[in-house]
Amino acid sequence: MLLKDKIVVVSGIGPGLGVKLAVEAAREGAAGVVVAARSGDKLEDAEARIKALGGKTRVLRQVCDITQAQDCAALAANTARTFGRVDALVNSAFVHGEMDYASSANLDAWHAVLDTNLIGTLRLTQAVIPEMKKTGGAIVMINTMAARKVPPLGEAGYAASKAALANSVKWLAKELGPSNIRVNSVHMGWMWGAPVQGYFEWQAREHGVSVDSLKAQVAVDIPLGRIPTDDECARAALFLVSDYASAVTGAALDANGGAYMP
Incomplete structure (x- = not known):
């Protein structure tokens, strides 16, 4: 199994990719899955889906707003207290914001998008780093094809926030490599x-x-x-936090059926 015995944290649990990441992590043998979101009802649904698999994966539900430093710290502490370590973090929480264009967007509305997609994601990442440094680990940022290919729909604010996150991955990979922590991105398209x-x-x-x-x-x-289905894209992301990707850091994987090719 791809994630056998690993402790995996998934942020941004929701009806789409977020819950699929948690379920697929359990299906791939994770010993523990931490499901995190701002809404508790979504966490209950995720736990029910994981238990329905009939496996042995333990689930920790954690209400967490990643824009709040205290929530991120609590998630890291509770994960370590419950499972003893943090092996993997999948940063899936995001805010899409308005369907806008850079030339005409209400730039004030970009603050909430940047605060979650860039700053919030980095807050949660920083919160788990001290625990990961004890044993090593892997982090994957869920990103978007819109950060690599300008879409016709108008997603300028969302794309800008995700492009900044993609750049941050390179810094994190360089900084955390000596601590045996890998950091990568996976860019999704239509799911x-x-x-x-x-x-x-x-x-x-x-x-x-x-x-x-x-x-x-x-x-x-x-x-x-x-x-592609969100199940397929979830598995691509989880590959990057598995031991099969042990030589991969600072990379960007496109999981969009070939809709974007570098």
């Missing part, structure tokens, strides 16, 4: 799951077309010819 399905269903109603036709329009620009 078929609850959030995207809801968006497509709304668009289908608005324009009087089928969901399948909308999916086909998007898939035209994806070499695999389909929209």
Whole structure:
């Protein structure tokens, strides 16, 4: 199993990629999964899904707003107290913000996006570093194709925050390498799951077309010819915190069906 006996922290638990990261970590043999989000009900759902697998993975639910230093410190402390160590951190928490353009955006609205996607993510990362330094570990930042390829939809603020995070990964990898801590990014594109399905269903109603036709329009620009599922993308991210990626740090993996190729 990819994550056998590891203790994995996943932030940003929600109906899409976040919960899939937690479930797939358990499926891959994690001894413990810490599920973190601002909303407690999402954590209960994640724990139920993990228990439904029938495995032995222990679950710690932790309400955590990553923009708050005390919440991040509490998460790191409770993880260490419960499991004795932190092997992996998957930074999935994010705020998308408005569908905007750099030339016309309300820049004041970017503060909340940057505060979560960049500063908040770094707050949680800094909080777990002291524990990781004791035994080594791995961190992966969930990033976006929008930080590497300008999309037509208008995601300038979101993309800017994620591009800054991607750059920070290089610094972290250089700084933490001597402590046997690896730091990488995984860039997602379209992911078929609850959030995207809801968006497509709304668009289908608005324009009087089928969901399948909308999916086909998007898939035209994806070499695999389909929209990857969030389960698939979760597994790509978890590879980076597994021992199979022990020689990989400071890297950026594109998990988007080939929609972006460097």
